[in-house]
Amino acid sequence: MSKPLPLPFGWPCIYYVGSEYIDTQRLPAVCVTDTQTGAVTLQVTPLHGGTVMVKKNVRHIEDSWHTEHPDISRQCGAWDYVEGFPKPPSNTAPQAQKIDNKKPQTVG
Secondary structure, eight states: OOOOOOOOTTOEEEEESSSOOSSSOEEEEEEEEEOTTSOEEEEEOOTTSOOOEEEEEEEETTOTHHHHOHHHHHHHOEEEOOTTSOOOOTTOOOOBOOOOOOOOOOOO
């Protein structure tokens, strides 16, 4: 597989829990950082409510890194493009966005 395109900040993807991707849980996620190493940080949304999770150092599902580091892969999980959603443009540069840990403001 060719190297996956960098995920721009805010781009949706699918997060696979663990590294056994055939029968694993898939969760909706959004990219919050991308690095030159191919690992991204994702905000992952639980399917049935709960706290949004931040998952760091997540690599594409077809990255050979998963077979080279299976123990770490099980902890980090993997990401893939959303089926039917366009892939990011090839000229998208990797971004490093600072994650702000402030609580969201409420209106009203």
